[in-house]
Amino acid sequence: MARPSYDVIVVGAGLHGLSCALNLAREGLKVVALDKDHPGRHASGVNAGGVRRLGRHEAELPLSVAALEIWHRIEQEVGDSCGFVACDQIKVAENLSEAEALQARVQRLRQLGYDHEQWIDEDELKRRVPAVAGHCVGALLCAGDGSANPFRTVMAFRRAALSAGVEIRENCPVQALRAAGSGWRVDTPDGPVDGGAVVNCAGAWGNNIARALGEPVPVTAAALMLMITERLAPFLSPVLGAAGRTLSFKQFDNGTLLIGGGHRGTAQPECNRSRVRFAGLRISAQTVGALFPQLADVRVVRSWAGLEGMMPDHIPVIGPSGRAEGVYHAFGFCGHGFQLAPITGRIMADLLVRGQSSLPIEAFRIQRFAGIADTAAVDTPEQRISA
Amino acid sequence: MVSGSNFHRLPEPEHKGLTMTFDGRTIEARGGDSVAAALIAAGVTETRTTPVSGAARGPYCMMGVCFECLMEIDGVQNVQGCMVQVREGMSVRSMAGARTVSDAGNTHGG
Amino acid sequence: MADPVPLLIMGAGPAGLAAAQEAVAAGVGALLLDEQPTGGGQIYRALGEASGERQKTLGADYAAGAPLLGVLSDQGLDHQPGATVWEVTPEGSVYYTREGQARAVSAEQLILCSGALERPMPFPGWTLPGVMTCGAAQILLKGAGVFPARGAVLAGSGPLLLLLAKQLIGAGARLVAVVDTTPADNYRAALMHLPKALRTPGYLLKGLSMIRTLSASGVPWYRGASGLEAIGDDAVAALRFKVRGRQHEVVCGNLFLHQGVVPNVQLSRSLGLEHRWDELQRCWRPSLDDWGASDLERVAVAGDGAGIMGARAAEAHGRLAALGALKRLGVLSENERDRRAAGPRGVYRREILPRPFLDRLYQPHPDYLHPADDTIVCRCEEVTAGQIRKYVELGCLGPNQAKAFGRSGMGPCQGRVCGLSVSEIIAQARGVPLEEVGYYRIRPPIKPVTLGELATLEQPEDA
Numbered sequence: 014m015a016r017p018s019y020d021v022i023v024v025g026a027g028l029h030g031l032s033c034a035l036n037l038a039r040e041g042l043k044v045v046a047l048d049k050d051h052p053g054r055h056a057s058g059v060n061a062g063g064v065r066r067l068g069r070h071e072a073e074l075p076l077s078v079a080a081l082e083i084w085h086r087i088e089q090e091v092g093d094s095c096g097f098v099a100c101d102q103i104k105v106a107e108n109l110s111e112a113e114a115l116q117a118r119v120q121r122l123r124q125l126g127y128d129h130e131q132w133i134d135e136d137e138l139k140r141r142v143p144a145v146a147g148h149c150v151g152a153l154l155c156a157g158d159g160s161a162n163p164f165r166t167v168m169a170f171r172r173a174a175l176s177a178g179v180e181i182r183e184n185c186p187v188q189a190l191r192a193a194g195s196g197w198r199v200d201t202p203d204g205p206v207d208g209g210a211v212v213n214c215a216g217a218w219g220n221n222i223a224r225a226l227g228e229p230v231p232v233t234a235a236a237l238m239l240m241i242t243e244r245l246a247p248f249l250s251p252v253l254g255a256a257g258r259t260l261s262f263k264q265f266d267n268g269t270l271l272i273g274g275g276h277r278g279t280a281q282p283e284c285n286r287s288r289v290r291f292a293g294l295r296i297s298a299q300t301v302g303a304l305f306p307q308l309a310d311v312r313v314v315r316s317w318a319g320l321e322g323m324m325p326d327h328i329p330v331i332g333p334s335g336r337a338e339g340v341y342h343a344f345g346f347c348g349h350g351f352q353l354a355p356i357t358g359r360i361m362a363d364l365l366v367r368g369q370s371s372l373p374i375e376a377f378r379i380q381r382f383a384g385i386a387d388t389a390a391v392d393t394p395e396q397r398i399s400a
Numbered sequence: 401m402v403s404g405s406n407f408h409r410l411p412e413p414e415h416k417g418l419t420m421t422f423d424g425r426t427i428e429a430r431g432g433d434s435v436a437a438a439l440i441a442a443g444v445t446e447t448r449t450t451p452v453s454g455a456a457r458g459p460y461c462m463m464g465v466c467f468e469c470l471m472e473i474d475g476v477q478n479v480q481g482c483m484v485q486v487r488e489g490m491s492v493r494s495m496a497g498a499r500t501v502s503d504a505g506n507t508h509g510g
Numbered sequence: 511m512a513d514p515v516p517l518l519i520m521g522a523g524p525a526g527l528a529a530a531q532e533a534v535a536a537g538v539g540a541l542l543l544d545e546q547p548t549g550g551g552q553i554y555r556a557l558g559e560a561s562g563e564r565q566k567t568l569g570a571d572y573a574a575g576a577p578l579l580g581v582l583s584d585q586g587l588d589h590q591p592g593a594t595v596w597e598v599t600p601e602g603s604v605y606y607t608r609e610g611q612a613r614a615v616s617a618e619q620l621i622l623c624s625g626a627l628e629r630p631m632p633f634p635g636w637t638l639p640g641v642m643t644c645g646a647a648q649i650l651l652k653g654a655g656v657f658p659a660r661g662a663v664l665a666g667s668g669p670l671l672l673l674l675a676k677q678l679i680g681a682g683a684r685l686v687a688v689v690d691t692t693p694a695d696n697y698r699a700a701l702m703h704l705p706k707a708l709r710t711p712g713y714l715l716k717g718l719s720m721i722r723t724l725s726a727s728g729v730p731w732y733r734g735a736s737g738l739e740a741i742g743d744d745a746v747a748a749l750r751f752k753v754r755g756r757q758h759e760v761v762c763g764n765l766f767l768h769q770g771v772v773p774n775v776q777l778s779r780s781l782g783l784e785h786r787w788d789e790l791q792r793c794w795r796p797s798l799d800d801w802g803a804s805d806l807e808r809v810a811v812a813g814d815g816a817g818i819m820g821a822r823a824a825e826a827h828g829r830l831a832a833l834g835a836l837k838r839l840g841v842l843s844e845n846e847r848d849r850r851a852a853g854p855r856g857v858y859r860r861e862i863l864p865r866p867f868l869d870r871l872y873q874p875h876p877d878y879l880h881p882a883d884d885t886i887v888c889r890c891e892e893v894t895a896g897q898i899r900k901y902v903e904l905g906c907l908g909p910n911q912a913k914a915f916g917r918s919g920m921g922p923c924q925g926r927v928c929g930l931s932v933s934e935i936i937a938q939a940r941g942v943p944l945e946e947v948g949y950y951r952i953r954p955p956i957k958p959v960t961l962g963e964l965a966t967l968e969q970p971e972d973a
Contacts, residue, residue, distance in 0.1 A: 053914075143503045164914045243478060243922055243958065244451045244498040267917070268451060268498045289954060291597060291605055291614070291967060298964035307502050309962030310476050314922055317953050406662070406763040410655040410681060412561045430654065432559060437654040445639035445745040445764075452892040456744040458639030460889075462646035462653075463552060464545065464957075465627050465774075467890060467922035478922075482649075485547060 019045045019180075021365065022199055022208035024187050024222060027057035028163075029343050029350060030214035031170040031179075032358030035091070037212075038177035040366045045206060046179055047199070049186035049218075050285065053167035056216055056350065059319030061239060061261045061273035062163045063252055064352045066129050067102040067155035070328050072376035073353065074127055079372060080356035081157065090355060092176075093169035096162030100263075101251040104153040105138065105145065105304065111256040115153045130155055144248050146304050153256075160252050160263055163351060170354070187215075190225055197339060210339040212361055217282050217322040219330065219344030223379065226336045230382050231325055232345045236278035236287035236318035240294060243312045244268035258300045270311070272297050275348055278318035287318040321348045331357065331377035333364060341365065342379055405443030420490040429486040436462060436469045436481035439492075447471055447481065451498035470495050512969065514616040515541045515588075516839055517832070518604055520595050520777065521623030523551020524821045525813025525828030527578040529621050532832035532850070534586040538841050541615065542582075543593040543606055545957075549582045550575060551625055552645065553821045555652040558582075564655050567681045569673075571716075571821070572652070578825065596955035598622075598777055602808045605955075605967070612963040619808055619835040622778055623828060626771035626814035629793070629874060630931045631666055632881045635740025636767065637889055644674045644768035657681045661763030663749050665689040665738060668770045668872040669713075672720035679727045687730040687760045689751055691769075691875045694734050700871035707867035710860050713820075732758065736877055740765055769874045773815050776926060779952040781809060787945040790869045791818055792879075793930065794949055801834025802827060810835055818869070823861035829854035879934045887935065888928040890921020895935050902939040908947045909933050922958060925950040 023034045026048035034046040048054075064084050066077040088094050106112040116132050131154050138152045139145065175181065182203070189200040196209040213222040217234035224230075249264040261273040276293030294316055301308060322345040324330065329350065334340035341364055343357050350357075356372070363370045409430070416431035422439055429438035436459040439447060446456045448470055459469040462482045469481040473492050477499035481492070517533050519526045522544035533540035542549075550557045554575030557565075565573045582589050590608060597605040603616045628643045635641070644664060650656040657678055663686045664671055664678075675688050707714060724731055737752040741759075750759045772793035775785060783804045784797040795817040802810040812831035813824035830851055837847040881887065883896030893916050898906075901915040909925075909932045912918050918932055919925040925932075929950050937944040 139504070144501055145504055147504050168914070242961075246498045246500045248501040288599070291954075291964070295964055295967045298961045298967075301961055302965045305501075305504075307504070309960060309965075310478075311499070311501075311961050312478065312922075312958035313955055313961060313964065314924065314958050315920070315953050316955065406658050406660050407650075407656050408659040408682075410561075410563045410567060410651075410657070412563050412655050414561060415655070432556065433654045433656075437650055437656055440650060441654060441656040447639075450892065455637065455892070456639050457637060457889075458642075458745070460642050460646065461628060461927075462642065462649040463627070465923065465926050470922070483545070 018196070019043050019206070019208040021210045021212060022047065022197065022206055023212045023214055024199070025214035025216055025218075025344070026052045026171070026181050026183070027055060027214065027216055028167055028170060028354040029346070029357045030212070031167065031174050032354045033212050033214055033343060033361040034179040035170060035174040035177055036358030036362040037365060038174065038179045040362050042365070044179045045208070046174065046181045047185045047187055047201060047206065048181070048183050051183040052171050052181070053164050054285075056319050056321040056346070057167045058164050059239065059317060060163050060237070060348070060351050061263070061271055062160045062351060063102070063261055063349070064097060064161050065102045065155060065158040065252070066352075067153060067158055068104055068254065071125065072328055074122070074125065075372050076353055076356050076360070078127065078129065079359070080353050083355035084161070084352070085157070087355070091169040091173040093165065093172070095166040095169050097159060098161070099157055099159040102155045102158035102254070103138070103142065103251045104254045104256055105149050106151050106256045107149055109150060112150050115151075115256055119153065129157070141251060142249065142253065144305055144307065146306060149304070158252070187222070190222060192337070210341065210365055213340065213342045214344055216344050217320045219322055219342065223342065226334055226340060228334060228336045228379055228383070229385070230330055230345070230379060231385055232322045232330070234280045234282035234320050235323045235348070236280035237273070237321050237348050238276050238278045238289050238293055238297070238316060238318045240272040240297060240313045240316045242270040242272070243314055245270060245311065253304070255300070255304060258303070260297070260300045260304070262301065272301055274300060280320055282320050285320075287320055289316045289318050321346070323347050329377055330379050331360060331374050332379060335378070335380040335383065405441060407441045407443065409441065418486050418488045420486050420492060422492045423494055433486045434462070434482050435471065435473060435484050435486055435490070435492055438486050439481065446494070448495040449497055454497065512615070514602060514618050515539060516617070517541070517619050517621070517835055518543070518615065518617035519621045519623060520604070521551060521625055521813070521815070522546070522549035522582070522589070522591070523553060523623055523625045523813060524575065524578060524825040525815075525831070526551070526621070526623035527581055528825040528828035529623065529812060529832035530587050531578070531581045532829050532836065534581055534584050536836050536841050537586070538836060538839065539586065539588065541588045541590065541617065543590050543595055543604070545592065545594045547591050549579055549589065549591065552649070554578065555649060557652070560652070561655070564651065567677055568651060569677065575821070594957045595777070596957045596959045598781055600781060600806050600808070607959055607963050610963065612959060612967040614967065614969045617808070619839055620810070621802070621828070621831050621835060622809065622811045622815055623813045624774040624777055624815040626818060627774045627926060629769040629772045630887070630927050631767045631769040631878045632885045632887050632895070632931055633738045633740070633877060634882065634885050635742065635746065637886050638740050638742045638746040639744060640742070640746040640763060641740055641765045641767065644670045644766045645771070647674055647678070647766045651677065651681070657683055658764045660684050661686060662766060663687050663689060663760055663762040663764070664766045664768070665691065665735070665749060665751075666768035667692040667875065668768050669717060669868065670771070671768045672717065672724060674766065675729070676720045676723040679723060679729070685727070685729045686762050687732060688724060689735045689738070689749065689760070690731065690733045691735050691738070691877070692733070692872060693875050696871050696873055700867050703867035703870055707864035710863040713864040713868070736875060738877070769878050770872050771814065771818055772930065773817060774926070775815070776924065776952050776956050778804070778811055778815065779949065780954055780956055781806060783809065783811070785949070788817065790866060792873060793818070800830070802831035803834050807838070819862050819865065823858050826854040826858035826861065830858065880938050881931070887931040888918035888921065890923050890927075891917035893918040895931075898932055898935045899939045902936055906936065907940070908936060909950045910948070912936065919950045924952065924956070
């Protein structure tokens with residue numbers, strides 16, 4: 014019996030993998046997406062859901078701006094609102110020095126041709142966020158940014174991908190990858206899978222494929238932590254961050270507060286586990302307390318951590334392999350990949366179908382790590398990949 | 401809703417009498433009572449309305465498991481009344497829906 | 511961080527108190543954390559302060575806990591009441607809040623003695639004010655000497671129902687009715703376990719005494735009841751039910767429910783211990799060896815939290831768990847441990863003999879495992895049984911996935927009340943064994959902790 018062959022094998026069916034698979038399928042390609050667990054199991058499902066252009070690394074700006082346009086019509090894109098609310102994002106300055114730094118950023122972005130970030134003064138900040146602590150002197154506002162529901166978003170992309178003809182295989186780890194004929198063959202517990210091209214969206218495990226191709230990448234798995242509180246009456250509309258502190262703070266429609274901020278728990282990617290560390294959550298609680306002292310009696314009811322792929326220069330790997338024809342990478346989004354997911358798929362479709370990206374992705378090329386030692390192997394016996 | 405109480409106390413003269421208030425009404429309690437127990441003894445059945453639908457609820461398990469007995473005790477919201485012992489002069493209020501948050505400059509919630 | 515304490519016991523019920531006694535007897539400094547203001551757990555709640563009147567009303571089994579309380583005043587034991595534990599790590603760090611201050615402490619050996627909680631008994635109207643558990647009625651008696659003198663209906667199944675009826679009648683209450691939901695089939699099915707139960711006749715004799723008291727009281731006692739519905743606007747006013755096809759309605763001011771108790775597994779699950787489904791007790795139990803030791807080398811579980819066993823067996827089990835921990839600490843040799851364990855081992859074996867009979871007799875009625883669609887099962891978030899069934903239609907496979915469809919299990923009680931119901935409903939809707947469906951993934955904090963407490967946490971692990 015002939016084994017079906019695919020045009021593209023996407024490794025990793027998290028949000029970026031699903032976005033790539035969806036866009037490639039919509040270009041008429043036959044796509045299979047393989048995931049060692051299930052969509053949303055790791056970073057995709059357990060992040061803060063921030064949809065922001067605010068505060069982006071300069072290299073990510075064009076991608077983020079383009080992605081936000083898709084978010085504003087996400088229901089057309091994937092058939093579900095994904096819980097997206099354009100409630101604005103705000104980054105608070107607590108003193109004059111921070112205010113100056115934020116205002117300088119606004120200038121810099123204007124020079125680059127971007128005006129989505131605006132400085133708002135103390136009065137305007139307190140009009141928008143009456144609950145914020147008195148010492149805050151102003152903020153950056155990104156109107157049109159907002160937040161969405163991560164799990165709902167993953168499910169929507171998954172449904173849309175299936176509708177577009179993508180085959181998704183869960184509990185299907187990639188065990189080996191090798192060139193076969195003019196394409197590639199991956200080995201899985203269910204047998205080999207052949208494809209013309211491979212897209213590596215394996216997140217914190219992205220180096221498994223990269224190193225197998227001879228282009229290792231120092232991606233590490235971090236367990237970024239989140240906390241959620243009891244329900245509160247509505248008091249906070251925008252998503253809030255702070256210039257001098259790690260914080261992502263938002264209130265859901267149901268009144269609960271989500272407190273994130275990039276503090277790390279204990280990551281055990283080799284066994285899919287992560288645990289919170291209360292020493293880090295203590296810092297998050299102190300941060301909230303500094304900005305909203307009246308929340309001291311509010312109760313945290315749950316905390317968790319998800320495995321994210323982190324890069325040392327804080328931006329992902331996106332682009333063609335430097336070593337292998339027909340292999341492409343999109344992983345290592347460092348805890349801020351959620352908003353970019355819709356555009357990752359567009360970029361991948363451009364690369365595979367038209368040979369080049371219409372958005373600038375030079376900064377994300379994998380070759381920037383050439384010569385760096387292979388420090389971040391995240392493999393288990395079943396997942397040791399050999400090219 | 402408060403009616404004449406169905407509850408009686410065992411004849412135990414040695415317990416100290418205390419008073420507290422519930423939504424402004426004076427409640428007689430005894431030393432060792434939890435807030436929830438004192439309210440039930442006084443004939444109170446409803447102590448909050450839910451944040452989800454506004455449905456009336458009252459204490460259910462009395463042992464800190466169910467979180468039905470959430471009340472405002474001396475200004476602190478969403479405290480389990482079954483886990484706090486009555487003190488003389490305690491001011492207790494029912495919770496109406498989700499707890500409230502004050503604007504900046506006021507360090508007590510709501 | 512300060513030096514770890516050798517032994518940390520969580521829970522001052524019979525298992526925890528007995529474990530503390532063994533530690534003190536072996537000269538080992540133990541820390542006993544308990545969330546109540548005084549020791550005794552639920553079964554011996556407030557016993558230390560109980561007046562003669564209270565002890566008489568509650569009966570000899572309550573008073574019998576007194577010798578255990580003695581250890582609380584022993585210099586060798588650090589008893590910290592009012593301590594709410596909210597995180598335990600596999601490395602032995604325990605986080606708790608006491609007097610508004612959040613603290614961390616580490617221990618070489620831990621014994622979880624979290625006890626039991628009431629099995630959920632969802633049916634239409636069960637969330638009305640004035641509806642409480644039979645356990646709550648006992649806590650009112652034990653903690654405040656308060657009882658429903660009139661207007662009370664007791665409904666459900668299990669020894670606690672009969673015990674409470676006896677206690678209330680003895681206190682002078684005029685009960686409106688006892689509505690027993692024990693299915694008729696259970697009596698026949700339980701018979702096969704009766705010979706074993708008769709080897710520890712005490713339980714059954716007590717049961718007969720409760721039955722006698724209730725029969726002689728003149729309180730209407732309906733048996734084989736089903737189709738329960740609590741009626742009322744802002745509080746319960748009546749209970750409707752069916753017996754042998756006939757509809758009944760009794761007016762009531764308070765309704766006390768019971769469908770047995772199940773192990774409180776929040777801490778053991780949070781630690782990631784393996785749990786198995788016990789089909790007879792219809793609950794989850796941590797997997798333990800003969801010494802209550804889990805698959806984590808530092809952690810043991812003792813008492814009802816290991817599996818429903820009753821106060822006397824819990825006490826013996828607590829001793830065994832402590833002796834096992836003391837041997838692991840190197841304080842007792844294997845021989846010395848076994849010597850001290852011989853007595854408790856015998857008591858434990860004897861006291862659990864009636865369990866299979868009681869477990870089978872009082873297996874919950876299917877009405878409460880698979881409630882009607884419009885019944886709220888997650889009280890905190892007001893999610894109904896019908897909504898859970900809808901999630902299954904949409905592809906939901908288990909209780910953790912259910913959290914992505916709706917908010918069941920995400921309220922303040924952290925799944926303590928709805929967990930078993932949600933798993934049962936999903937298993938039935940999917941047509942698979944409950945063990946396959948699993949249970950909520952429990953994440954810390956196990957009890958809510960305020961942002962202010964977290965911000966001032968003392969002595970965190972490696973900062």
